[in-house]
Amino acid sequence: MLNIKNLEAKVDNKHILNGLNLCIKPGEVHAIMGPNGSGKSTLANVLSGKNGYDTNGEIKFDGQNLSELSTEERAQKGIFLAFQYPLEIPGVNTNVFLRTSLNSVRKAKGEKELDTLSFLKLVKEKSSELGIDEKFLSRQLNVGFSGGEKKKNEILQMKILQPKLAILDETDSGLDIDALRIVADGVNSYKNKDNAFLIITHYQRLLDYIKPDFIHVLSKGKIVKTGNSELGVELEKTGYANFI
Amino acid sequence: MKTEDLKNSQEYKYGFTTDVENIRAPKGLNEETIKFISNIKKEPKWMLEWRLKAFNRLKALKEPDWQKPKYPKINYQDLYYYSAPKSASDKPKSLDEIDPKILETYKKLGIPLDEQKRLNGIAVDAVFDSVSVATTFKDELTKKGIIFCSISEAIQKHPDLVKKYLGSVIPLSDHYFATLNSAVFTDGSFVYIPPNTRCPMELSTYFRINASETGQFERTLIIADKGSYVSYLEGCTAPMRDENQLHAANVELVALDDAEIKYSTVQNWYPGDENGVGGIYNFVTKRGACRGKNSKISWTQVETGSAITWKYPSCILQGDNSVGEFYSIAITNNHQKADTGTKMIHLGKNTKSKIISKGISAGKADNMYRGLVEVKNKASNSRNYTQCDSLLMGNKCGAHTIPYIKNNNSSSTIEHEATTTKINEEQLYYCNQRGLNQEEAVSLIVNGFCKEVLQQLPMEFAVEAQKLVAISLEGSVG
Ligand SMILES: Nc1ncnc2c1ncn2[C@@H]1O[C@H](COP(=O)(O)OP(=O)(O)OP(=O)(O)O)[C@@H](O)[C@H]1O
Ligand SMILES: [Mg+2]
Numbered sequence: 001m002l003n004i005k006n007l008e009a010k011v012d013n014k015h016i017l018n019g020l021n022l023c024i025k026p027g028e029v030h031a032i033m034g035p036n037g038s039g040k041s042t043l044a045n046v047l048s049g050k051n052g053y054d055t056n057g058e059i060k061f062d063g064q065n066l067s068e069l070s071t072e073e074r075a076q077k078g079i080f081l082a083f084q085y086p087l088e089i090p091g092v093n094t095n096v097f098l099r100t101s102l103n104s105v106r107k108a109k110g111e112k113e114l115d116t117l118s119f120l121k122l123v124k125e126k127s128s129e130l131g132i133d134e135k136f137l138s139r140q141l142n143v144g145f146s147g148g149e150k151k152k153n154e155i156l157q158m159k160i161l162q163p164k165l166a167i168l169d170e171t172d173s174g175l176d177i178d179a180l181r182i183v184a185d186g187v188n189s190y191k192n193k194d195n196a197f198l199i200i201t202h203y204q205r206l207l208d209y210i211k212p213d214f215i216h217v218l219s220k221g222k223i224v225k226t227g228n229s230e231l232g233v234e235l236e237k238t239g240y241a242n243f244i
Numbered sequence: 245m246k247t248e249d250l251k252n253s254q255e256y257k258y259g260f261t262t263d264v265e266n267i268r269a270p271k272g273l274n275e276e277t278i279k280f281i282s283n284i285k286k287e288p289k290w291m292l293e294w295r296l297k298a299f300n301r302l303k304a305l306k307e308p309d310w311q312k313p314k315y316p317k318i319n320y321q322d323l324y325y326y327s328a329p330k331s332a333s334d335k336p337k338s339l340d341e342i343d344p345k346i347l348e349t350y351k352k353l354g355i356p357l358d359e360q361k362r363l364n365g366i367a368v369d370a371v372f373d374s375v376s377v378a379t380t381f382k383d384e385l386t387k388k389g390i391i392f393c394s395i396s397e398a399i400q401k402h403p404d405l406v407k408k409y410l411g412s413v414i415p416l417s418d419h420y421f422a423t424l425n426s427a428v429f430t431d432g433s434f435v436y437i438p439p440n441t442r443c444p445m446e447l448s449t450y451f452r453i454n455a456s457e458t459g460q461f462e463r464t465l466i467i468a469d470k471g472s473y474v475s476y477l478e479g480c481t482a483p484m485r486d487e488n489q490l491h492a493a494n495v496e497l498v499a500l501d502d503a504e505i506k507y508s509t510v511q512n513w514y515p516g517d518e519n520g521v522g523g524i525y526n527f528v529t530k531r532g533a534c535r536g537k538n539s540k541i542s543w544t545q546v547e548t549g550s551a552i553t554w555k556y557p558s559c560i561l562q563g564d565n566s567v568g569e570f571y572s573i574a575i576t577n578n579h580q581k582a583d584t585g586t587k588m589i590h591l592g593k594n595t596k597s598k599i600i601s602k603g604i605s606a607g608k609a610d611n612m613y614r615g616l617v618e619v620k621n622k623a624s625n626s627r628n629y630t631q632c633d634s635l636l637m638g639n640k641c642g643a644h645t646i647p648y649i650k651n652n653n654s655s656s657t658i659e660h661e662a663t664t665t666k667i668n669e670e671q672l673y674y675c676n677q678r679g680l681n682q683e684e685a686v687s688l689i690v691n692g693f694c695k696e697v698l699q700q701l702p703m704e705f706a707v708e709a710q711k712l713v714a715i716s717l718e719g720s721v722g
Contacts, residue, residue: 048677051669071676080677087674091692100688101678108679140692157678 001026001196002047002165007057009039009046009221016042018221019057024165027193031207031232032200034218035240040200041084043218044169047198048081049074061165076108078164082154082171084200089141094153097141098123098160105161126159129189131182147174155186166190167198172206184209204236219244269326275299278427281326285396288403294411298426301417308420312612312644313552313581315525318490325428325461381445390443391436395463398434405436409467413496413533413560421492422529429463429494437472437503446702448477462493468503470536477702479510491550493528501536501563508701509557510709512549512716520579520608523551530557534566534595542569543586544700546709548716551580556614558587561595561623568597571697575716576609576641585615590623590656599630602694604713605641606720616648619656626656634664635693637686637720687714 002024009017016039024030032040046053049071059066066074089097103113114122127134130152142150151171158166168187172180187197187210199212207215207229215232217225217240225231225243235243269280278299282292307318339347385392391402398406417423437443468474478495491513497505507530516523526549532541543557553576559568570586588597597617605611617628634643645662667689675685691698691710698706698713 050673070681071673072679072681075677075679083674083677087668087671089671089674089689089692091695092688097675097678097688100684101675101680104679104681104684161678 001062002198003058003060005058007043007046007059008055009042010054011042011052016053016221017046017055020218020222022216022223024196024198026164026196028214029191029197029199029210029212031212031215032198032218033202033215033232033235035244038218039221040218041169042221044081044084044167044198044200047074047167048079072104073108075161075163076105078162080158080161080163080166082151082158082166082168084169084173086142086145086150086154088143088145090143092141093137094139094141095120095123095137098137098157101157102160122160123156127156129159130156130186132156148176148179151175152179152183155183159186159190162190164195165198166195167200169200170202171199172201172203180206181209204232207232217243269324271322271324273320273323273325273424273428277325281428281430284326285399287396287399290403290407291399294416295427298416298423299428302420302423302427305417305420305423311554311583312610313554313583315552318525320424323490326430384444388441388444389438390441391434392447393434395429395432395434395465398465402434402436405467406434406465409496409498410465411496413498413531414494414529418529421527422494425461425463425492425494425529429461432463432465432493434464435466435474435476437468437474439469440471441469442472443474446475446477448702448705460491460493462491462495464493464495465498466496466505466507467498468500468505468539470500471502472500473504473506475506475508475702477508477510477705479512489523489525491524491526491528493530495528495530495557497530497532497541499532499534499536499539499541499566502538503536504540504542505532506542507532507544507557508705509543509545509547510701510705510712511545511547511553512712514551515549515578515580516551518578520551523580524549526550526553526555528555530555531560532558532568533560534563534568534592536566537563537592538565539563540567540569542567542571542700544571544697545573545584546697546701546712547572547574547582547584548712550582553580553582553584555584556586556616558589559597560589560591561597561626562591563595564592565594566592567595570597570599570601570615571700572601573604573694573697573713574602574611574613575604575713576606576611577716577720578607578609580607580609581612582610583612583614585613587616588618588628589616590619590626590628590653593622593624593626595623595626597626597628599628599632600696601630601632602697603632603634603643603645604637604690604693604717605634605643606637606717608640610642610644612644612646614646614648616650617658617660618648618650619653619658621652623653624655626653628658630658630660632660632662633693634662635690636664636666637717683714683718686717686720690714690717 004020004022007017007020034040046055099119106113132152151174171183175183211229215227216223269277278295282295414422416426435447466476499505513524513526534541541559547553557570561568568588574582574584576582586599599615601613603611603613613632619626632645636643643664647660649658651658671689672685675688690713694713698710701709
């Protein structure tokens with residue numbers, strides 16, 4: 001599904017990613033761990049097409065060269081990023097945002113736009129799965145949401161947009177114990193043989209709930225170690241010193 | 245004066261009205277021109293005298309120059325003051341002759357082809373439904389005793405009301421442009437709502453259908469008698485072409501005891517091209533008097549057009565407990581300039597005013613909020629709340645806020661909040677990541693920014709205005 005070869009990324013001549021290789025197949029869950037500043041969020045941004053990076057190397061998504069696609073085209077093709085810091089957009093109703101977003105994605109796929117009633121039904125179903133009070137959805141997007149509420153809202157968007165590849169950037173940070181479980185359940189219930197996850201995290205506890213097929217350690221913009229789900233437990237004990 | 249023009253006017257006077265299309269006052273601002281206008285409108289003598297008085301006062305007045313947007317000197321002797329309706333040969337023959345940019349905007353707004361033509365003064369063969377709509381509409385209003393007609397008709401048929409209220413809010417010699425309007429106004433609307441009557445519809449449909457040719461010196465007078473209510477909507481989301489560069493309209497509102505007037509404007513006159521060539525100067529005087537106790541006047545404006553917008557819809561809060569509101573969105577793009585805001589003058593006790601202004605600036609445009617809140621010494625327990633937010637798109641545009649605050653009563657309070665933000669690249673990225681393209685993202689964010697004002701518009705118009713806001717800013721980011 002996703003094939004990254006020798007990816008480099010620079011900002012203002014500062015090297016952030018330095019020859020990164022990664023291959024993700026449908027049905028797989030990959031976790032990325034690594035010290036602060038190692039380039040995890042940068043990888044997520046480069047994959048979703050944020051402006052401002054000077055990149056080299058190759059990224060193929062479903063056989064297509066990603067560098068040819070704009071941010072919104074990538075999103076429409078099924079790349080979803082749950083932000084480490086979800087943005088506040090004052091004045092914009094959360095429901096309206098969700099619906100506009102879903103309809104853009106549907107339109108791009110050649111599907112019919114969803115009418116208000118069917119949309120509300122869908123949102124109701126998905127938000128109750130995540131234990132999100134419907135009142136939230138009539139508030140301004142992320143404005144005044146607590147840290148954890150913002151993260152939950154990201155997962156709600158994922159469940160509504162139904163991406164092929166979901167990149168979760170530290171979605172577990174800031175979640176309370178119950179919310180962590182709810183979010184993990186949300187991911188597990190969405191997971192199937194056709195989609196894939198790239199989960200960026202600092203903590204093993206999320207990986208206790210969502211069993212990854214691979215764990216990668218990122219250091220200075222490179223993957224320096226890849227292992228199975230046990231690697232996380234090891235890292236928790238020893239820290240990164242052995243790998244970087 | 246050319247003899248031909250004179251001859252035309254003479255003929256008109258004697259009833260040769262068939263050739264009305266070719267009538268035009270000669271160029272120049274003088275007594276002859278004013279007499280010509282008054283004559284052609286068959287005005288009573290008092291009206292002509294009123295106009296001439298204004299003209300005399302005008303001679304002593306100077307064009308103001310304190311505003312931020314500067315413009316080339318206007319030669320008032322080189323303008324036509326009456327030239328309506330246009331003769332068929334002067335009008336564009338088909339839409340092919342219209343700026344393609346405007347046509348594109350029509351398409352986006354979903355304006356039907358016939359209406360597009362009408363907006364540009366192209367003769368339309370198809371009979372408009374609107375004529376019959378307007379008639380049924382009038383019947384319903386007449387039953388309630390509501391008067392809604394052109395100001396010219398009101399001068400003839402309702403002289404007592406016009407005499408009593410015209411110039412009672414904007415005095416004859418108020419300032420240069422207002423006085424100019426008093427001398428040479430051509431037409432406009434007149435509304436009278438009798439006591440304890442709620443106008444059963446937005447006074448808008450009729451206006452949109454009929455007022456596209458009222459010309460550059462428009463005059464509107466709205467009177468809400470005791471305990472009445474009216475909502476009036478002026479303008480149109482579709483951009484209108486006009487040969488007259490200077491627009492100096494006067495709008496006067498009078499609300500008596502317990503009456504309420506809601507006046508909404510959507511202004512989308514031609515802003516000039518991307519290089520700042522052409523475009524309308526929109527120098528309008530709008531003022532409302534809350535004359536009675538418990539009365540209320542609420543101005544809502546969405547200003548997206550014109551090369552220069554220069555206006556301050558105001559409320560004079562005379563009656564005790566009266567309320568004034570001003571909700572404004574001013575969008576400037578490319579080389580457009582706006583210097584707009586409001587004046588709230590608190591005279592009565594317990595008067596309240598609220599100002600919500602949203603200025604959006606893109607391209608090389610300049611956007612200025614200028615507002616006066618004045619509490620006079622007898623206006624005890626009065627309150628004002630002002631919120632001015634500016635949104636900048638890009639690095640070459642400007643936003644400025646100048647509040648003038650005068651509080652002469654210690655029991656009264658004035659509150660002012662102002663913010664300036666730049667449209668945030670991160671917010672746009674977030675929207676893009678969710679599948680929205682740049683235009684959809686800008687539209688979403690900007691409409692969110694303007695929400696409090698858009699909400700004030702009559703329902704059916706809010707949706708159109710929302711689209712207009714997005715269209716006005718197209719291509720201004722990224
Ligand atoms: N736009 C930018 N300009 C300059 N430096 C940048 C920019 N974006 C990222 N960096 C730098 O690149 C490095 C990697 O940043 P990134 O956000 O990808 O780290 P991270 O692995 O996600 O860290 P964390 O675990 O703290 O979230 C950091 O040193 C950061 O300061
Ligand atoms: Mg990060």
